[in-house]
Amino acid sequence: MWQLMAFLLFITATLLCGILKGMESIEGNCNDVIRLPCRATDLTNKYRYSMWYKIITDKKRTAIIKHKSGDITHYNNYNNSASLGEKETLELQRINLNHSGVYVCYLAADIGGQNFESFIGLNFSECMYSSTFQPPTVTDVFCPAVSEFSVSWALLGFFLIGLTKIILCIITVGVCDRVIFRRILRKTGSKWSRDKKGNKVEMEKMRFTRS
Template sequence: MRNLKISALLLFAMAALHCGISEDTEVIKGNCNDTVRLPCKAADRTKTYRYIMWYKTEKSPIIKRKSNSYTLYNFTSISLGDKETLVLNGVQPSDSGKYKCYLAADVGGQNDESSVVLNISECLNLSTVYPISTTVPADSCPAVEELTVPWAVIGLSLITVTKIVLCIITVGVCDRVIFRTVRRKQEVRGSKTGRSSWKE
């Protein structure tokens, strides 16, 4: 039983040395055609290592640096920045995915790695965006004819005379209505006083 526990501990130690330290994966978002920097968190923990290798989706190598020698794998618009940051220029939606930074330790050291997920938004195709027209077609507005001064004076005079006539008619109608109302009241009063004197 004791040998079994020792074997399990040895297997765990070998797996930790081979695979390095795992951690939570960071997610970085970017826009189409931007320059994106993917941090290598393993470089913050491990200061000495033989080489660094960046992978995409665990299998596709991207770039390797050993000493001052660089090897690119089917990628041209990439480079390494400070602290082994992977710099991607002109990113496209196809660049989205999981990236892994792997540090190969010196003899007797411990390998380390960190992962980051990149999400790139879809590119807008500007050739399919149509500009908004701000011009108004000539036939959409009716033609406006200018009036001469005499016709304008005649038109304004007719409007003024029409207003005066309407005012006179309105005043006359109001006078007749008021006159009839007062007359009826007087007749009612007169009839009441005549009846009262007849009774006496």
């Protein structure tokens, strides 16, 4: 079971890396003002609120700023460095190497509607760091071990998992059928045989009497 869970986590990481490698990325310099567009607004203009996050790991996001009904809420000490522009564009003031990473613009739909989100990366081209140190890129941070994993292998893995589930279901149904059939024989006292075609045929029926 743990092998299956590990494989599913590996597939999730691979798909996330595929998204990150194909997403838009912006280059920035230290102390610049960076504007990160919310591409999700290109998909819809009807939503209850917008929310910007920064991805820390594949399972953890840090909230930055929220816009709902004209009210702006800041999170995690972004009060003086984050604001929103036109079409929910995220504006970051006085950026530094700590701002490098992947950002998510999330649009929350009304109840029963579809939520939308878009990803965008922030890398640094110039900053005050040692010449021997280079800041990691977005894909270096989130995709260190699965960069060579192909989509065809991922699809093959899903196919094998589905095939395994089908086989297990068939075996389970067969076992249950035999158990139920034996219980019926015990209750009715019937003896069964098979004809030339392999069909079950009742030969005789015995009734048990209590002494």
